[in-house]
Amino acid sequence: MPNAKVLESKKAVVDALTSKVKEASSVVFVDYKGITVAQDTELRKQFREAGVDYAVVKNTLTTFAAKNAGYDFSEVLNGTTAMASTTGDPIAPARIVCEFAKKNKNVLKIKGGFVEGSVLSVEQLQGFGELPSKDALIAQVLGTFLAPISALAFCLDQIRQQKEGPAPAEEAPAEA
Numbered sequence: 001m002p003n004a005k006v007l008e009s010k011k012a013v014v015d016a017l018t019s020k021v022k023e024a025s026s027v028v029f030v031d032y033k034g035i036t037v038a039q040d041t042e043l044r045k046q047f048r049e050a051g052v053d054y055a056v057v058k059n060t061l062t063t064f065a066a067k068n069a070g071y072d073f074s075e076v077l078n079g080t081t082a083m084a085s086t087t088g089d090p091i092a093p094a095r096i097v098c099e100f101a102k103k104n105k106n107v108l109k110i111k112g113g114f115v116e117g118s119v120l121s122v123e124q125l126q127g128f129g130e131l132p133s134k135d136a137l138i139a140q141v142l143g144t145f146l147a148p149i150s151a152l153a154f155c156l157d158q159i160r161q162q163k164e165g166p167a168p169a170e171e172a173p174a175e176a
Helices: 004-023 037-049 060-067 092-103 122-130 134-164
Strands: 027-030 055-056 081-085 109-115 118-120
Touching: 004 060, 004 081, 027 092, 037 055, 037 092, 081 092, 092 109, 092 122, 109 122, 118 122
Parallel strands: none
Antiparallel strands: 027 081, 027 109, 055 081, 109 118
C-alpha cells in the first residue's frame, strides 16, 4: 500500500493532467520509442514554437486524467507515451508529429487523441497532419478572394493604357 505522501503527489499529477486535457483544443498521444536525444530536442523545439505542450506521461495517471475529463484512452495508453496538447491551433500537434515522422524515418507514431472535443482515429489524426496550419489556410482563402479583384484591376489598367495610347518616350538627356 503506497503511503499518503505518494498518493497525494499522484493525485496532484492527475489533477494537473485533467485540467490540461479539459482546457486543450486538441491532444495527441504519441509513441516515441526509438527517438534519439537530438531528434527529441528538435521535436520539442518545433512544439514550443507552435505553442504546443509536449511531455512524456505515465499511462495509468493519464488514463485517470482522461476519464476525469470525459475521454477513454485506456486502449491506446500503453507502452512509451508522450502527450502533445494545445489550446491554440487544434491541428498543430498532429501536423508537427506527422511532419517529424516523415523527416525522421517514422520514429514517432500517433496512438490516438482528440480535436475540438471529438475523439479521432489514428488515420483521422494523420489526415489532420497533412493539412497546413490554421494561419496558412486563412491566407489561402484570402488569396482566393483577392484573385478576382486583382484580375479586375489588371484588366482595368490594360483598358486605361489602351485608351491613353502608348506611353510617351522619355527624353534622352542632351549631350554637350
